[in-house]
Amino acid sequence: MIHLESIEKVYRTEKIETLALSSIHLDVQEGEFISVMGPSGCGKSTLLNVIGLLDAPTQGTVTLNGQPITSYEDRHIARLRNEQVGFIFQTFHLISDLSVADNVEIPLLYRRGLSGSERRRMALEALDRVGLTSRVHHFPGQLSGGQQQRVAVARAIVGKPRILLADEPTGNLDSAMGDEIMGILENLNKNEKTTVVMVTHDPRLAERTGRIVRLFDGRQVN
Ligand SMILES: Nc1ncnc2c1ncn2[C@@H]1O[C@H](COP(=O)(O)OP(=O)(O)O)[C@@H](O)[C@H]1O
Numbered sequence: 069m070i071h072l073e074s075i076e077k078v079y080r081t082e083k084i085e086t087l088a089l090s091s092i093h094l095d096v097q098e099g100e101f102i103s104v105m106g107p108s109g110c111g112k113s114t115l116l117n118v119i120g121l122l123d124a125p126t127q128g129t130v131t132l133n134g135q136p137i138t139s140y141e142d143r144h145i146a147r148l149r150n151e152q153v154g155f156i157f158q159t160f161h162l163i164s165d166l167s168v169a170d171n172v173e174i175p176l177l178y179r180r181g182l183s184g185s186e187r188r189r190m191a192l193e194a195l196d197r198v199g200l201t202s203r204v205h206h207f208p209g210q211l212s213g214g215q216q217q218r219v220a221v222a223r224a225i226v227g228k229p230r231i232l233l234a235d236e237p238t239g240n241l242d243s244a245m246g247d248e249i250m251g252i253l254e255n256l257n258k259n260e261k262t263t264v265v266m267v268t269h270d271p272r273l274a275e276r277t278g279r280i281v282r283l284f285d286g287r288q289v290n
């Protein structure tokens with residue numbers, strides 16, 4: 069499902085070069101739930117962005133669903149990302165003046181051939197999955213942090229992506245709310261067979277996943 073071969077990522081700014089990832093080989097099978105751990109700055113977010121086709125590696129190849137990614141300019145890549153990958157971040161990135169339902173519909177606006185009522189139906193279904201049907205007309209500012217993250221999860225899954233990438237999804241939540249989000253990710257993994265890659269600092273959550281990938285200074289250490 070996800071195949072990374074000899075991935076290297078160097079960030080170049082005027083003065084410094086940062087080797088954010090080096091010699092990364094990673095295979096993630098369909099239906100796996102893996103977590104990525106490591107100290108701050110070790111390359112976890114960069115790895116997720118490379119897997120999710122948000123960022124091109126400087127060396128190496130990314131293969132998604134058997135398709136090697138050769139050009140990142142391609143319109144085709146934007147479509148592949150929109151259809152196959154859902155993202156969840158530590159900060160929820162909701163749009164404060166859109167309702168919960170409208171926030172969840174956003175990824176669907178880039179899909180051709182969906183009517184407004186179809187988009188709404190899909191958004192309500194996604195919100196049902198995260199237990200938020202009673203909040204569809206609320207605005208993000210009227211929700212708790214945990215509820216906002218559940219909206220962000222609904223937005224990530226509304227297009228039924230095969231891969232869900234979560235970058236410290238519980239980092240801004242207390243442990244009860246974090247457990248709730250973790251439970252939702254586990255359900256999606258189990259019931260929808262969604263492949264999940266989650267960055268976390270919480271060893272308790274990491275242990276619940278099938279496999280832990282550990283990074284240190286841009287390299288895989290296990
Ligand atoms: N856009 C960028 N430009 C330059 N350096 C970056 C950029 N993004 C990340 N880095 C650097 O790359 C390294 C890895 O960053 P990151 O992947 O965000 O680590 P983590 O998510 O594990 O904290 C860090 O040294 C960081 O400063």
Ligand SMILES: [Mg+2]
Pocket residue numbers: 112113114235
């Ligand atoms: Mg990070």
